[in-house]
């Protein structure tokens with residue numbers, strides 16, 4: 108059961124509406140897909156998007172990293188040596204977390220296929236159904252209200268509002284959506300680093316005084332502003348979540364040790380793959396710090412892997428933001444995890460359960 112062949116492809120899927128955050132605006136999912144075959148004929152899949160403004164990865168950098176460093180480090184290895192393969196991926200080069208994640212996802216797909224069980228069962232088992240929120244892109248208050256109402260009509264009970272562009276307009280956006288959907292709908296905010304700590308504390312406190320409550324506020328301040336994030340955590344009763352501040356296991360552990368946030372958003376693309384994401388979740392369980400499983404704007408291949416991981420660490424991964432597949436016009440993956448609006452149902456077939464992938468353009 109040796110890793111024998113690598114193929115890379117590009118996968119582009121149009122979105123229903125443009126995805127807009129304080130950091131970027133895109134109208135397609137555009138991933139690099141990794142296909143690894145073993146000498147017994149089994150094939151595993153992984154994927155990663157090029158979120159250059161978040162992780163630094165581009166399509167060209169991921170292809171080069173995988174072809175020149177990561178694959179040569181693991182080619183010919185036996186899938187039974189999973190831990191050693193993950194160590195070799197990690198040590199093959201520094202940074203390039205999305206490229207490493209794409210390869211690790213394909214490796215875990217193969218490993219769990221070789222065991223004959225779905226990935227979440229290979230990771231220890233868990234709950235095969237998850238509920239995700241949906242992201243409301245940052246737009247005019249009227250557009251955000253219309254998108255929020257559409258989402259509630261589809262059955263979502265939790266909305267993640269993107270803000271962080273202009274503080275006063277952000278307050279108008281949030282106020283308009285909160286009034287339109289009412290108190291039964293949970294609101295998460297994600298400023299994607301767009302505010303200062305002072306702005307965040309003032310704005311959230313003022314909205315709280317006006318009777319608007321939030322389930323959490325995600326990454327209000329710049330990624331490097333560790334003390335600002337901690338200050339928001341100490342001053343607000345709304346839980347503060349680290350996203351861009353918590354990339355690696357080491358950064359996440361530091362936040363846990365220093366009580367620098369209330370929640371950590373774990374993403375495969377930031378952590379550098381499943382093995383490191385598991386380390387973060389397991390450490391968070393020790394520190395009793397709840398986590399969210401998040402994703403980039405990426406294809407259902409990578410999000411399926413994130414869903415399996417979240418299912419297996421349900422004790423600590425209490426919140427799910429795995430909405431990218433439902434923001435797409437179609438799901439190119441046949442088989443695997445089913446994404447039906449807020450409901451995510453894991454495959455019971457071995458591995459990620461991918462039968463085929465449409466629209467792949469091999470490189």
Ligand SMILES: C[C@H](N)C(=O)N[C@@H](CCC(=O)O)C(=O)O
Pocket residue numbers: 128131158161242267297299350401402403404405428429430431
């Ligand atoms: C898609 C998900 N709901 C999300 O918002 N993810 C990121 C941004 C992803 C991107 O820009 O590709 C986040 O900041 O949480």
Ligand SMILES: [Mg+2]
Pocket residue numbers: 297299325326350351372
């Ligand atoms: Mg975020």
